[in-house]
Amino acid sequence: MRVTNHPILSIEPKKEVTITVDGKTVLAQEGESVAAALLANGIRVLRYSEKKGEARGIYCGIGHCYECRIHLKEVGEIRACITPVQEGMELTVKRGGQKGES
Amino acid sequence: MKVDAAIVGGGPAGLAAAKEIASRGGTVVVIDENHRWGGKLLGQLHEEPKSGTWWKGAEIASRLVNEAKEAGAQLISKTLVWGLEKGWVVYTSDLFNRPDAQKRLEAKALLLATGAVEKPLPIPGWTLPGVMTVGAAQVLTNLYRVKPGKRVLVVGLDVLSLTIARAMKLAGVDVVGLVLPLKTAFSEAIANPQKRLQAFRTMVDLAPNPLMRMGGRFLRTDWGVNLAARFYPPWGMTVWGIPLLLKKALIEVIGDQQVEGVRIASIDPQGNVIAGSEKILSVDAVCLSGGLTPLGELAATVGCQFVRLRGLNGAVPLHGPTMETTVDNLFVAGNITGIEGAKIAIEQGRLAGLGICHKLGIGQVDQKECEQQFERIHQLRKEAEISFHPEVQQAREQLLHLWKQKRDR
Numbered sequence: 472m473r474v475t476n477h478p479i480l481s482i483e484p485k486k487e488v489t490i491t492v493d494g495k496t497v498l499a500q501e502g503e504s505v506a507a508a509l510l511a512n513g514i515r516v517l518r519y520s521e522k523k524g525e526a527r528g529i530y531c532g533i534g535h536c537y538e539c540r541i542h543l544k545e546v547g548e549i550r551a552c553i554t555p556v557q558e559g560m561e562l563t564v565k566r567g568g569q570k571g572e573s
Numbered sequence: 574m575k576v577d578a579a580i581v582g583g584g585p586a587g588l589a590a591a592k593e594i595a596s597r598g599g600t601v602v603v604i605d606e607n608h609r610w611g612g613k614l615l616g617q618l619h620e621e622p623k624s625g626t627w628w629k630g631a632e633i634a635s636r637l638v639n640e641a642k643e644a645g646a647q648l649i650s651k652t653l654v655w656g657l658e659k660g661w662v663v664y665t666s667d668l669f670n671r672p673d674a675q676k677r678l679e680a681k682a683l684l685l686a687t688g689a690v691e692k693p694l695p696i697p698g699w700t701l702p703g704v705m706t707v708g709a710a711q712v713l714t715n716l717y718r719v720k721p722g723k724r725v726l727v728v729g730l731d732v733l734s735l736t737i738a739r740a741m742k743l744a745g746v747d748v749v750g751l752v753l754p755l756k757t758a759f760s761e762a763i764a765n766p767q768k769r770l771q772a773f774r775t776m777v778d779l780a781p782n783p784l785m786r787m788g789g790r791f792l793r794t795d796w797g798v799n800l801a802a803r804f805y806p807p808w809g810m811t812v813w814g815i816p817l818l819l820k821k822a823l824i825e826v827i828g829d830q831q832v833e834g835v836r837i838a839s840i841d842p843q844g845n846v847i848a849g850s851e852k853i854l855s856v857d858a859v860c861l862s863g864g865l866t867p868l869g870e871l872a873a874t875v876g877c878q879f880v881r882l883r884g885l886n887g888a889v890p891l892h893g894p895t896m897e898t899t900v901d902n903l904f905v906a907g908n909i910t911g912i913e914g915a916k917i918a919i920e921q922g923r924l925a926g927l928g929i930c931h932k933l934g935i936g937q938v939d940q941k942e943c944e945q946q947f948e949r950i951h952q953l954r955k956e957a958e959i960s961f962h963p964e965v966q967q968a969r970e971q972l973l974h975l976w977k978q979k980r981d982r
Contacts, residue, residue: 507717515702528702532709
């Protein structure tokens with residue numbers, strides 16, 4: 472899902488950063504947000520809603536709506552869209568309530 | 574920490590203001606939540622209508638950052654502002670709002686340059702991963718160079734959605750088309766093909782060639798709009814290879830764990846669904862454009878007077894010719910004062926910086942210098958090639974009128 476060539480913008484190589492999501496290794500790039508890193512690896516679901524257990528992902532992309540929360544070890548719920556990736560970050564996609572429950 | 578001025582928001586307005594104040598000897602701190610400086614400017618990428626050169630927001634942002642730093646401004650990122658006390662005390666915390674990361678900062682003057690936020694566009698299925706605002710798609714595509722999806726539908730026609738649809742196309746995304754949102758209480762103003770064709774007037778300068786061919790000039794008259802709405806082809810017209818399907822609306826987004834497709838339908842010139850016209854398109858992402866609105870929450874918490882003006886796309890803090898609000902030593906600049914382009918935001922930031930210097934007696938800034946900068950913005954607005962609302966000029970005049978009324982009372 473990464474843009475590999477662009478007619479206007481230059482694509483510069485970035486330093487790789489390793490993070491994990493639900494125990495699986497994901498390769499991210501230095502300076503990008505958690506949300507961008509996960510999307511680049513085809514991961515859209517960042518959590519399941521607390522009550523109905525519905526999948527949730529990025530919405531506003533600027534830290535305002537809080538839809539993109541994901542669990543970061545030792546910190547808690549973070550906003551994936553404005554949190555930069557860091558080597559060794561351990562993320563968990565939290566499971567919410569049973570689907571169909573109100 | 575004690576400073577002359579604290580600035581909330583490190584976008585074009587905040588950074589430009591910081592440079593003005595710091596270069597005149599004032600102590601200034603800029604606070605931003607993001608880890609990258611530039612705010613919404615970071616993701617901007619569009620072709621300038623007249624010159625044909627490309628506006629690369631990230632490059633302009635890094636120039637503004639360097640200028641602010643060189644002038645001596647202190648930039649604090651990954652920090653959020655959660656409270657204000659008049660006088661001023663600014664309460665901050667880290668990105669995760671941890672109690673042990675809380676700090677307080679004292680400042681003589683405060684500038685709120687918090688920018689804008691996209692209005693939500695509730696549509697059945699909009700919480701599915703893969704549905705995002707056009708602004709999110711812009712940051713992902715242009716800043717992080719990650720595609721929002723392989724096949725993307727864009728919903729809503731305005732300057733922003735058109736620009737971002739093109740940016741996605743440039744990045745290699747298959748943009749299947751641009752449709753209108755289904756008419757609901759939330760989307761009333763933007764779900765009507767006739768009204769959208771009127772809005773084309775503000776977009777003709779952005780996409781001069783393709784839209785002129787579609788009759789941009791013709792659309793400057795009301796009768797032209799009525800006629801075009803009636804005869805606009807249901808299969809749409811193509812701009813930059815993107816089908817503009819003004820006679821189609823999004824009914825719902827379909828998917829289990831994430832976006833798998835969309836249900837769209839044909840609509841009449843008033844935006845009503847034509848029975849039996851529904852069909853399903855396969856896409857993996859949907860970008861919604863509900864339009865931008867000024868973000869004035871912090872100003873509201875300290876009792877700032879607000880006015881709501883259509884031409885500014887929402888409620889804004891009432892402010893005068895030096896950008897000072899109805900609260901003493903509280904200034905505003907950029908999109909918090911109304912939705913306009915980054916070029917205007919930069920100049921407004923400069924004006925607010927001058928205004929703060931004038932008020933606090935930093936660097937002998939006189940009234941005249943502020944007036945000249947005010948005039949400069951007025952001129953720039955007149956010459957602006959891209960406008961977010963056809964009535965922005967009048968709205969600015971009305972705002973100033975309301976300010977004078979308040980002052981004279």
